[in-house]
Amino acid sequence: MKIIITIAILFVSLVLQAQNTFTYKTKNAEIILLSEGQRVNNLNNLIGATEEIIASAAPDKTYPGATNAFLIKTEGKNILADTGVGRELFKNLEHSGVTPEQIDAIILTHLHGDHIGGLVASDKAMFPNAKLYLSNEEYKSAGESAKKILSYYSHNMTLFEPGDDKPAKLYGNIKSMKSYGHTPGHTVFFIDDLIIWGDLTHAMAIQMPYPKVAITYDTNPEEAVKTRLKLLEYIVSKNLTAAGMHIPYPGIGTLKADGKGGYVFTPVK
Ligand SMILES: [Zn+2]
Secondary structure (H helix, E strand, C coil): CHHHHHHHHHHHHHHHHHHHEEEEECCCEEEEEEEEEEEEEECCCEECCCHHHHHHHCCCCEEEEEEEEEEEEECCEEEEECCCCCCCHHHHHHHCCCCHHHCCEEECCCCCHHHHCCCEECCEECCCCCEEEEEHHHHHCCCHHHHHHHHCCHHHEEEECCECCCCEEEECCEEEEECCCCCCCCEEEEECCEEECCCCCCCHHHHCCCCCCEECCCCCHHHHHHHHHHHHHHHHHCCCEEECCCCCCCCEEEEEECCCCCEEEEECC
C-alpha cells in the first residue's frame, strides 16, 4: 500500500512539474513557460458575459485559468517576461537550468501582484544582475506597494515608451507595443513571430469567442476591450503565435478568426 501511495505521489508531482514548464522555439529564441499553477475560476469577475455567452462558452459556470511568466533565452541572454507570484518561479527556473543571478533582463507587462511577485523576497532583489524594463505610463500609475518593489531595482531600471501601432525596439531582439486598458501602461512584447500578450485575456474560454467580455481587474474595461479587439486582429493579420500570462497550459498557441467576431485559440504542441 505504501509503495502504491509513493508511486501515486511521484506520478502526481511529475504531472505537476510537466504542467509548470514547456518550451517553444522561435527562429532565434527559446520561450519557456514558467507556470505558477493552473486553476478553475468562477464567472463572478466577468463584465458583459450575457446568459447566451455563458450558455455557449461556460455552461458549467467555470473556466480554466492559469498564472504564467516566461523565460526567453536568446542571443546568449536570459530574459524574464514578468515574474508571476514568485511561488513556483524559482523552482521552474532551476528546472530550466537558469539561476536568478543569470537573468540579464526582466520585461514587465504591468505592475499587478501576479506579475511582479517574484521580484523581491526577504528584503532583497531576487534578480541582482537584471535590468528591469517598464513602460513610462505604467510607472506613472504605480501604487505604493509596487513602487516599494521597484525601488529594489531603481539603479537598474529603464522606463521606456512602447510602440503605438507597431512594435518598437526595446532590448536585443525584443520589441514592445502599447496595449493600454487592463492597466494604464500595459505593454505587450514581441520576439520573432511570437507575441507575449500579458493580460490581454484572463478567461480564454470566454474571451476568445467573445472578446468584448471584460473583467473587473481591468482598470479601464472599455479601453481593455478596444485594445483586445485591435491586437487580436493584428496578431491574426501577422500570423503571430501568442503567449499569455493567464492562458492555461502550455500558455502558448495560435489564433484564427471564427468569422463571427471572435477567435479560435489552438494551443501549440
Ligand atoms: Zn494578471
